[in-house]
Amino acid sequence: MIEVNTGTDPLLKRAFSLFRITGKDLQILYRVRGKGTAILKNMKEGAYLDMLGPLGSFYPLPPEDQIPLIIAGGIGIASVFSLAERLAGRAIVFYGARKKYDLLMFKEIEACAHELVVSTDDGSAGRKGTVAEAVEAFLRSHASLIASCAIYACGPYPLLKTLAQMTQEYRIRTYVSMEEHMACGIGACLGCVVKTRDGYKRVCKEGPVMSATEILW
Numbered sequence: 001m002i003e004v005n006t007g008t009d010p011l012l013k014r015a016f017s018l019f020r021i022t023g024k025d026l027q028i029l030y031r032v033r034g035k036g037t038a039i040l041k042n043m044k045e046g047a048y049l050d051m052l053g054p055l056g057s058f059y060p061l062p063p064e065d066q067i068p069l070i071i072a073g074g075i076g077i078a079s080v081f082s083l084a085e086r087l088a089g090r091a092i093v094f095y096g097a098r099k100k101y102d103l104l105m106f107k108e109i110e111a112c113a114h115e116l117v118v119s120t121d122d123g124s125a126g127r128k129g130t131v132a133e134a135v136e137a138f139l140r141s142h143a144s145l146i147a148s149c150a151i152y153a154c155g156p157y158p159l160l161k162t163l164a165q166m167t168q169e170y171r172i173r174t175y176v177s178m179e180e181h182m183a184c185g186i187g188a189c190l191g192c193v194v195k196t197r198d199g200y201k202r203v204c205k206e207g208p209v210m211s212a213t214e215i216l217w
């Protein structure tokens, strides 16, 4: 949770994934969405930021015999990138965006993936269509591997929901990183809850990474 302003506008800290940790640097990767991220973009190098973290849950590491399928929709790449990096050449990464221009950290992802499947909505890079369609095509053509796969995904809600439905059908263990509006970020305000089979859960505390089958979409 990063405080983007020392004043009162915006008042609340903004949530970001730990994109990458290199040596003593902690990096975030963000897309300018509104006021807070616009302030971040205009900050001068060397400026100080107040932040709270790390918070919430992490992707569990897959056992050695599992084939990790990492799925990123748009800026969701910020959440799964360090997992792909840590799995050094083991993961099959599906990375989708609206257009070629929106594909960030492309070379770095390519370098740490076992295989990279790119898709764009307009077909300007990789396969034309959604990343969910790319995943489904892969699963259909690799039926013998399905039992060994585990999915790790971050992206817009409709993508995660589609993956949850699809993976239930294929019976694949699937972890999704949920995105909800955050206020306190520490489990106190209940502003970020999602409905699950065990009642409401806080995305900032019990999440953001949750099992897809646990969530009532």
Ligand SMILES: Cc1cc2nc3c(=O)[nH]c(=O)nc-3n(C[C@H](O)[C@H](O)[C@H](O)COP(=O)(O)OP(=O)(O)OC[C@H]3O[C@@H](n4cnc5c(N)ncnc54)[C@H](O)[C@@H]3O)c2cc1C
Residues within 6 Å of the ligand: 010, 014, 015, 016, 017, 018, 019, 028, 029, 030, 031, 032, 033, 034, 035, 036, 037, 038, 075, 078, 079, 178, 179, 180, 181, 182, 208
């Ligand atoms: C766990 C978590 C991890 C995240 N990681 C990243 C990251 O690594 N990189 C990144 O770019 N973004 C990430 N986000 C999203 C990021 O928090 C928002 O983009 C940011 O708070 C927007 O702030 P703002 O002041 O610029 O926009 P605002 O002015 O607050 O809002 C602009 C628009 O974006 C919508 N919006 C704002 N926050 C969210 C949200 N959390 N979910 C859905 N819609 C929202 C608002 O409804 C509004 O329409 C993450 C969010 C969560 C919950």
Ligand code: FES
Residues within 6 Å of the ligand: 181, 182, 183, 184, 185, 186, 187, 188, 189, 190, 191, 192, 193, 202, 203, 204, 205
């Ligand atoms: S943001 Fe307050 S409980 Fe999650």
